[in-house]
Amino acid sequence: MQDAVVKTIGADMTNCYLIAWGQRSIIVDTGTYRFWRRRFLEAASMATDSDMGISAIFITHGHFDHIGSADGLSKASGAPIFIHEADYRLLKEEGRVPAVPQGPWARFVMKLSPFMMAPRIPEDFVAEEVFGDDGADLHGMGLPVRIIHTPGHTPGSSALVLDDGRAFVGDMAMSGFPSLSLKPDLPVIGHDAKLNIQSWRKLLYNTDAFIFHPGHGRPFTRDEAEAMLSYGALIGDRRGCECK
Numbered sequence: 603m604q605d606a607v608v609k610t611i612g613a614d615m616t617n618c619y620l621i622a623w624g625q626r627s628i629i630v631d632t633g634t635y636r637f638w639r640r641r642f643l644e645a646a647s648m649a650t651d652s653d654m655g656i657s658a659i660f661i662t663h664g665h666f667d668h669i670g671s672a673d674g675l676s677k678a679s680g681a682p683i684f685i686h687e688a689d690y691r692l693l694k695e696e697g698r699v700p701a702v703p704q705g706p707w708a709r710f711v712m713k714l715s716p717f718m719m720a721p722r723i724p725e726d727f728v729a730e731e732v733f734g735d736d737g738a739d740l741h742g743m744g745l746p747v748r749i750i751h752t753p754g755h756t757p758g759s760s761a762l763v764l765d766d767g768r769a770f771v772g773d774m775a776m777s778g779f780p781s782l783s784l785k786p787d788l789p790v791i792g793h794d795a796k797l798n799i800q801s802w803r804k805l806l807y808n809t810d811a812f813i814f815h816p817g818h819g820r821p822f823t824r825d826e827a828e829a830m831l832s833y834g835a836l837i838g839d840r841r842g843c844e845c846k
């Protein structure tokens with residue numbers, strides 16, 4: 603299998619990625635709703651050349667800024683959507699996955715930002731590949747990747763780990779807005795901060811991943827992730843959780 607080519611699809615405030623091996627590819631996350639929907643689809647089609655198919659769409663978690671164009675892209679390309687059952691259930695039953703602020707900065711951002719007024723997912727939204735806590739292995743589709751369930755930011759948050767050691771972690775960490783830091787930091791928005799730290803340990807110690815691509819901000823190394831965990835407990839305490 604040739605090396606994967608990774609392109610960031612920078613359609614809006616969320617990093618979405620195209621990962622391609624020759625004529626097979628997977629899209630990681632699909633941006634926000636509303637204004638950026640058309641731009642995302644244009645960016646995705648520019649990123650793929652005419653003879654490259656999109657084999658799968660992986661949603662790291664169900665927040666509005668990661669899932670916005672998933673149904674449109676799936677219908678346009680025929681690619682199945684992979685999402686964890688917990689976030690999928692929230693989307694289908696409640697129309698959205700709640701964003702839980704941790705601390706005053708996150709509350710401030712969420713109040714100010716009209717983007718946080720997330721619309722409900724379309725009622726006809728259907729994900730074909732809903733996986734459970736054991737994640738999923740996509741080697742059978744000719745994609746050298748595994749999906750690891752890494753809950754915390756949302757109940758269904760999951761990471762995509764390539765055989766070559768690159769990982770796509772959604773909002774398990776952020777290294778730029780809405781975080782206040784440009785170095786990797788635990789997310790300012792999250793369902794269960796302590797569980798997110800446990801998921802980081804699971805990801806670091808059960809895989810050989812050494813480069814992490816987040817949903818917001820720049821990629822970072824395993825060393826930076828380990829450093830983040832060592833000061834993350836203190837940050838977690840300041841945010842009022844018992845993160846150890």
Ligand SMILES: [Zn+2]
Pocket residue numbers: 663665755773
């Ligand atoms: Zn999120």
